Amino acid sequence: MKLCVYQYLFSFLQEVKEAFFKEKTVELKGSFADLVTETDQRVEKLIIDSFKEKYPTHKFIGEESVADGHKCEWTDDPTWIIDPIDGTSNFVHSVRALGSAAVDMCMVALGAGEAYVEYGIHVWDIAAAALIITEAGGIVMDPSGIVLNVVSTNNNTHHICL
């Protein structure tokens, strides 16, 4: 039986939900605020393995893969940008609060905020929310005022303003 993307996503969400209240193994990736758990790594691997099977020519840029040394490469091939758990700090501490750039950006898309500014953000932190902002009629730009294209740079760090 072939699964559709939504069925895959539901199974990944189930994986995260089940891990939410369990004891977590936490490691630092860079700074004290840049955390990774085994769930981040396992879910990203599940996503990539599942989607590679369904879409063998597609490419992947994953937060945890890049942290493990994989290059953030942009090609003309369809590319999935993956942040397996957006807000690992909240996940680790079982806090239900904002703390995700994507959620903050979606609050702007919703009209609950007029603007959002973030510096030193990664493509997996903003790719999906940038699409939501654009579809809602908003603009995502860099600090110089140029409309941000998340695939326009080989540098995986962006500065954004909404």
Ligand SMILES: [Mg+2]
């Ligand atoms: Mg993450």
